[in-house]
Amino acid sequence: MKYALFLGCKIPSRLPAYEASTRAVLAHLGVTLVDLEFTCCGYPARNVSRDGFVVSAARNLALAERAGLDVLTPCTCCLGTLRHAQVLLDEDAPLRSRVAQALAADGLAWSGKAAVEHVLPLLARLIGTNKGATVPAAAVSVPRTGLRVAAQYGCHALRPANVARFDNPMAPTIFETLIRATGATPVDWPRRLDCCGDPLHEGNPPLAEHMTRAKIADALASGAEVLCTACPHCHLRFDAVQSGAPDPSLRTLLYTQLLGQAMGLPAKSLGL
Amino acid sequence: MSRTLFHMALYAALALGALGLLWRMAAWFRVRIGPDARAVTPAERVGALFRGAASALFSRRLLHVVAALFLDVLLQRRLYANDKLRWLGHLLMFFGFMLLLLLHALAPVVTVPLFPGYESTLAPWLFLRNLCGAMVLIGIALFLYGVWRRRTRFAPVRGPMAAAFIALLGFVLMTGFLLEADKIASPQAFHRMAQENGVTDPAELEPLRALWAAEYGVAFSDLRQPLTPELLEKGRAVHAEGCESCHARPQSAFVSYPIARALASVAGALDAARADVWLLYLHVFACFVGLATLPFTRFYHAVAAPVSLLVDAAAPKREFSAAARASRRALALDACVRCGLCDTDCSVAPLARHLGNPTLLPSHKLIATGALAGGSLLASGHEDDALRAAEGAFLCTDCGRCTSACPVGLDLEDLWEAGRGDLAAANLPAPAQWVRARTASAWAELLRQGQSAHVLSDPDAALAPLSADRNSFSRCVQCQTCTNVCPVVAHSTDPGCGVDLTPQKVMNLLRLGMRDFTLGSRMVWDCATCYQCQENCPEGIRVADIMVELRALAVHRLGAVRNWKAPS
Ligand code: SF4
Ligand code: SF4
Ligand code: SF4
Ligand code: SF4
Numbered sequence: 001m002k003y004a005l006f007l008g009c010k011i012p013s014r015l016p017a018y019e020a021s022t023r024a025v026l027a028h029l030g031v032t033l034v035d036l037e038f039t040c041c042g043y044p045a046r047n048v049s050r051d052g053f054v055v056s057a058a059r060n061l062a063l064a065e066r067a068g069l070d071v072l073t074p075c076t077c078c079l080g081t082l083r084h085a086q087v088l089l090d091e092d093a094p095l096r097s098r099v100a101q102a103l104a105a106d107g108l109a110w111s112g113k114a115a116v117e118h119v120l121p122l123l124a125r126l127i128g129t130n131k132g133a134t135v136p137a138a139a140v141s142v143p144r145t146g147l148r149v150a151a152q153y154g155c156h157a158l159r160p161a162n163v164a165r166f167d168n169p170m171a172p173t174i175f176e177t178l179i180r181a182t183g184a185t186p187v188d189w190p191r192r193l194d195c196c197g198d199p200l201h202e203g204n205p206p207l208a209e210h211m212t213r214a215k216i217a218d219a220l221a222s223g224a225e226v227l228c229t230a231c232p233h234c235h236l237r238f239d240a241v242q243s244g245a246p247d248p249s250l251r252t253l254l255y256t257q258l259l260g261q262a263m264g265l266p267a268k269s270l271g272l
Numbered sequence: 273m274s275r276t277l278f279h280m281a282l283y284a285a286l287a288l289g290a291l292g293l294l295w296r297m298a299a300w301f302r303v304r305i306g307p308d309a310r311a312v313t314p315a316e317r318v319g320a321l322f323r324g325a326a327s328a329l330f331s332r333r334l335l336h337v338v339a340a341l342f343l344d345v346l347l348q349r350r351l352y353a354n355d356k357l358r359w360l361g362h363l364l365m366f367f368g369f370m371l372l373l374l375l376h377a378l379a380p381v382v383t384v385p386l387f388p389g390y391e392s393t394l395a396p397w398l399f400l401r402n403l404c405g406a407m408v409l410i411g412i413a414l415f416l417y418g419v420w421r422r423r424t425r426f427a428p429v430r431g432p433m434a435a436a437f438i439a440l441l442g443f444v445l446m447t448g449f450l451l452e453a454d455k456i457a458s459p460q461a462f463h464r465m466a467q468e469n470g471v472t473d474p475a476e477l478e479p480l481r482a483l484w485a486a487e488y489g490v491a492f493s494d495l496r497q498p499l500t501p502e503l504l505e506k507g508r509a510v511h512a513e514g515c516e517s518c519h520a521r522p523q524s525a526f527v528s529y530p531i532a533r534a535l536a537s538v539a540g541a542l543d544a545a546r547a548d549v550w551l552l553y554l555h556v557f558a559c560f561v562g563l564a565t566l567p568f569t570r571f572y573h574a575v576a577a578p579v580s581l582l583v584d585a586a587a588p589k590r591e592f593s594a595a596a597r598a599s600r601r602a603l604a605l606d607a608c609v610r611c612g613l614c615d616t617d618c619s620v621a622p623l624a625r626h627l628g629n630p631t632l633l634p635s636h637k638l639i640a641t642g643a644l645a646g647g648s649l650l651a652s653g654h655e656d657d658a659l660r661a662a663e664g665a666f667l668c669t670d671c672g673r674c675t676s677a678c679p680v681g682l683d684l685e686d687l688w689e690a691g692r693g694d695l696a697a698a699n700l701p702a703p704a705q706w707v708r709a710r711t712a713s714a715w716a717e718l719l720r721q722g723q724s725a726h727v728l729s730d731p732d733a734a735l736a737p738l739s740a741d742r743n744s745f746s747r748c749v750q751c752q753t754c755t756n757v758c759p760v761v762a763h764s765t766d767p768g769c770g771v772d773l774t775p776q777k778v779m780n781l782l783r784l785g786m787r788d789f790t791l792g793s794r795m796v797w798d799c800a801t802c803y804q805c806q807e808n809c810p811e812g813i814r815v816a817d818i819m820v821e822l823r824a825l826a827v828h829r830l831g832a833v834r835n836w837k838a839p840s
Contacts (some may be wrong), residue, residue, distance in 0.1 A: 009619050012673030013685075040619040040669050047703065047823045048667065051734055059622045063570050092737075123279070157829040159803030176411060195759050195802035203704030204798050206768040211759060211800070 003072035017271025057085030080156025142182025152225035292567030306690025309598035340417035340585030361414030368407030483507030631664030715792030754805035
């Protein structure tokens with residue numbers, strides 16, 4: 001199994017542990033990752049130019065297509081943005097031809113062949129929590145029994161569901177199932193599907209902070225020991241709000257780190 | 273060449289170069305980039321430099337500095353990692369040039385004391401000089417090829433001084449080779465030396481001339497006897513006595529010698545025109561011009577870039593004080609060599625091309641950051657440049673790829689952050705901030721009065737097709753579901769988090785044909801794109817997508833009536 005790894009802008013510079021743990025866990029499960037010369041997914045461009053956003057996204061999709069690979073991303077915002085661009089390209093013919101023109105300047109073309117996938121559903125297929133798994137759940141050798149974990153889904157993985165095609169947007173289960181697969185116990189928390197506040201941290205810092213703190217308080221009140229993330233934006237947001245405090249009141253852990261621990265992979269390879 | 277003239281010109285060039293250097297280096301302590309840099313004085317910055325240097329000299333960091341000197345400055349390890357061809361070109365140019373400088377230009381003070389018996393016309397110096405010159409020329413060729421190969425719509429701004437520097441370097445080398453070739457071929461030069469060595473008797477002179485014509489490349493036009501083996505043998509005997517100690521065969525000058533052969537037919541004319549004299553003047557004075565203008569051509573990077581690399585090695589950037597950081601940023605402006613490797617790797621390069629705005633690209637953004645700090649970006653008449661620079665600065669994703677690509681190891685993300693602070697201070701903050709300066713209805717009123725020519729823009733329908741098409745929102749039944757699930761509305765009772773409209777009201781304004789009243793709305797700008805509204809809307813209205821499109825439209829339409837002026 002082979003994917004083009006799309007890390008996006010945040011992971012390499014701000015959260016290298018996510019890259020390390022994603023690579024470690026997927027290597028352990030026999031997935032080959034290829035690095036292409038990807039650029040920004042296009043998310044920041046949405047605020048200034050719809051065409052600019054789709055061109056930015058389509059360039060990446062076209063690169064993967066040229067390499068004959070599907071795209072795998074650990075970032076839910078990149079997932080949402082790339083899939084959003086695919087939908088727009090599908091439904092808007094004039095946009096498609098404008099984008100084709102822009103891509104042609106770089107000798108690229110988009111035809112929609114390269115699919116975009118997030119790490120979580122792939123892991124769900126691989127470690128046997130879904131039908132058609134290729135690796136048995138026994139890949140987990142050091143179960144994290146007893147650890148109470150709150151799943152942070154991330155908006156752009158879930159909504160809009162017709163674009164993200166990730167899980168049931170009202171009652172998703174995939175993240176909790178994956179947590180259970182590591183031996184840990186998922187906690188039910190009322191705000192689990194809420195926004196982490198990250199998109200507002202520059203435009204309206206007080207509002208962003210209220211949103212993040214509300215989630216942290218809710219997870220703590222629901223008995224979580226760990227807040228488990230699958231998006232660099234959410235993860236860094238929770239860390240940023242809690243930084244400065246002597247001990248973060250709610251520890252954040254990337255899902256790939258949690259799974260890596262359960263698989264008995266060395267902490268260093270997981271960026272821990 | 274007269275010694276007095278030579279020395280006067282040399283000292284004048286040295287003095288000019290040194291003054292220029294001082295002036296340019298003073299900028300490292302004077303130029304202020306970033307709000308935190310405004311709080312420290314130049315004196316504090318000089319102090320920070322000395323403290324930093326002292327603590328590096330007397331600690332283990334000294335080892336880092338030495339390692340950086342070899343690996344980063346001399347061997348260019350960062351460039352090697354990013355672009356092998358450029359690395360090769362750079363090393364050829366650098367080592368060729370340095371060896372020429374030390375062994376040839378500074379021969380009296382370097383080569384002579386090191387190698388007793390040194391003569392520029394002996395082996396291996398003839399060969400080495402040609403080798404070094406050829407290295408530099410090949411390096412220049414590789415550099416130009418690299419520039420051509422990486423040509424894009426937005427090449428890094430190299431400016432006339434970069435071209436001037438390359439042209440001057442090429443000129444020095446070409447005159448050097450021509451001068452050497454002319455001296456090899458020149459009968460006049462031969463006769464002058466023969467005279468100086470007392471070879472005047474035709475019985476000695478003729479065989480020597482024959483030998484130098486046959487084996488040393490002199491282009492005599494008046495040889496009286498055929499070059500028989502006996503004659504050459506006699507010549508060799510004369511040569512062994514007077515000439516051999518200073519003259520090796522010039523064939524090892526593998527560039528100049530073929531040129532000398534090519535010039536053979538005009539050697540007499542060149543002699544008559546005193547080519548040796550003016551070529552020497554051109555060669556030497558071109559070097560002096562290079563020396564005097566060094567601080568103001570691209571060659572200045574040869575000073576600033578190594579300093580930058582060594583400073584980085586001397587102190588990890590996280591330990592920098594505000595004073596040190598301020599100097600570090602000013603130094604970065606000078607140390608950038610405009611290689612454009614950052615631009616190639618920039619995450620938003622495709623967007624820069626789409627928007628037609630090069631200031632999204634790091635090498636251009638660095639120049640804009642400098643222009644902002646220097647004040648020229650805020651001069652009247654440059655409003656469009658300033659607005660574009662602000663667009664570029666706020667679309668940067670802080671991915672850090674420019675920093676990893678930079679062969680000079682500049683901490684570009686720090687520079688970008690500082691630049692954004694300066695932009696905000698010049699009343700050019702991110703759109704989400706400047707939109708807040710007026711209420712939604714005040715913006716709508718401005719739009720009503722103002723011209724609506726767009727500064728830089730896709731057409732409205734391409735920016736916001738959903739809000740331009742009634743079908744995308746006319747089904748709204750004003751049920752308020754979107755408002756009820758919106759986290760921004762839910763938090764609006766928290767201190768400092770009020771909103772003016774709700775998602776449902778935004779949809780209603782669209783239905784009423786009052787789109788202009790939404791563009792400056794807090795709700796539109798504070799929307800977190802969580803997509804709860806869109807997911808839950810019973811009518812399937814793409815509420816969140818509409819919100820985002822309205823922002824893109826607002827950036828352009830409100831930007832056009834914003835009427836920004838530089839703060840005086
Ligand atoms: S940090 Fe900004 S300027 Fe640098 S490469 Fe990334 S997007 Fe480009
Ligand atoms: S910032 Fe660095 S990488 Fe970019 S042009 Fe300057 S020297 Fe080159
Ligand atoms: S949920 Fe849909 S139909 Fe209801 S008010 Fe919002 S946009 Fe209109
Ligand atoms: S996408 Fe925006 S408007 Fe819609 S619910 Fe989320 S924050 Fe509110």
